Amino acid sequence: MPAALSSTIMFPDWIRTGVELAGFNTLALSARAALFGRVDSASRLAEVRAHTTLRDARRFVLGGGSNVVLGGGAGEFDGLLLQIALRGRELIGEDDEARYVRAGAGESWPEFVDWTLAQGWPGLENLALIPGTVGAAPIQNIGAYGVEVGDRLHSLAAYDFASGETRHFTRADCRFAYRDSVFKQAGWHRDGRIVVTEVIFRLPKRWQPLLDYAGLREELAQCAERALRGDAADDARKIAAAVVALRRRKLPDPATLPNAGSFFHNPIVDALQARRLASDFPGMPQHVQADGSVKLAAGWLIERAGWKGRRLGPVGMYEKQALVLVNHGGACAADVAALAAAVSADVRRQFGITLCVEPVAP
Template sequence: MSELMTDYALQAHNTFGFNARARYAQGIENEAMLRAALVDPRTAHLPRLVLGGGSNIVLTGDFAGVVWLIGIKGRRLAYEDEHAWFVEAGAGENWHEFVAWTLEQGRPGLENLALIPGVVGAAPIQNIGAYGLEVAEYFARLTAIEIATGETRVFDKDDCCFAYRDSFFKQQGRGRFVITSVTFRLPKVWRPRCDYAELARQFSVADMPRAKPTPREIFQTVVAIRRAKLPDPAKIGNVGSFFKNPVISAEDFDLLLAHEPNLVAYRQPDRRMKLAAGWLIEQCGWKGGQLGRAAVHAQHALVLVNPGAANGADILALAGAIQRAVQARFGVQLELEPAVI
């Protein structure tokens, strides 16, 4: 049975660096430890919180239950067929290190998602995405244990109900399962994904396409771009993008464009328009702004930061002020990306 730690500090387990504490915490390094924790009589009556890298949560105070610290490791080629490699990783594997490992193994595809903080188990929950790619595109299946029953369940892509920064595990399945491993399908015929504007600029010279970049070049370019504009959570507390890019109908977009001719947006396959939330926030004057002990990053308006002394309430107060400003000017409601605990 895993050691039960009392009055456990969570500062190192959330990338905002909030000094919250848990009544109890248990390290979970394999499925056996998880199953033991599920029936541990010392905590059976308490609320449970699953934490991986803590890169997508806002802790608003101490947690009165037990926190399961997921550290399930392991990376392997599960199998392959004529068309793809199926690569499996434990839920506690560092996401960026896993992406780098796939390239080292000669199995590209995830390079656009380099340097996203967090662990592998969190990737399908959030359906993480960046630079023109969402994890759902290369997702094959995951294994999870149901908290109420202890049963193991395998979820395929349809089961996960992926949407923009969303999945079954943020909706009907929220709080019901603990993901233990994730398998990705990486096609053997690789093609570069460089349509996203920032990548396209990097891989063109005088508007003429250069030779096709390699997976490693895309990986390194994504890392460089992210490091240039996003703060390192190890140096200043943050969870990356704090708001989702709002998606509106084509009709609403046309109406808004009439009043905001410089509106930044991207057409979606269903003809709806995805607005650039960072642009909306910047137009409202919040880029680099501060409210109390919380601030907006000076280089990226989507990133709220803890300069050092902020807590969850401070961050949420700033987020609320930004939401009200964007609603007042654009008539658009910004939705938070991280979970609020």
């Protein structure tokens, strides 16, 4: 798309030009989109496809803005940024094993989790307070405290700009892996070809609490009012409250200290490298995976590399959790990239491990 849009081009009235994006990303990075549209009905996606200029424009799909680095080198996105605002949530069916709950892709993920628990439907409690939207959750396969969204997803619907049709994906179709899915593997999250419109979750009736993740059981034990009593709905709400308390204690609120949550993936190494690292660095946290590989704690690596609480210009790694990159004010995408590169270089130099950035960029 040309830097200056022709004044003769007629856009749908819900498409805006030259929109400042600082308020649309939790890192509060200043950036500007040449074209911006809020998608609050699926028909608007078809409108984009039918409009020659919009169809041919570079696209980026935005949810809650909690896992993105907007701006690029020049602070501009010279294409069409679509903010997904499709709402709605409902119980659509149940059987002896589970309840099936549908949610629009634009629903707030934390609010959706709270709503399911308020209905007495356990299953998503370990994922409480993760920022973002329902539609973004399966793309990233968000996870916390021993649960990933792929563990609870039944299916989803997505609009395909190439065909103009709605496609349906089963859990298997999504090809979930650690912070990964077919939407990332195929690059669809970057080119905006596929837009998730709704997600159906399978919430088990034979629910069991998942408390193996470090710190969660201890958090419950510290508060007598959170003791589990065997009532699934009540116990799930207590677990969610413990998760919320843990997250609030460890992670900064984007409203007061802009951030994008965990900035790097926890690296996964093979068993041989894990043994070498354990020998060289006693006390390094290691978590053996089902396939025999070993997941390391990126936050531990970053802290040991000397970056916890350290700044580089207007950005830095959070003083309470080295895995979180924060904006202390006035940062741009270039500042974020410089810090990420410096942190990665030091971790690679000290441990021989390459960190991968979690947030995506247009």
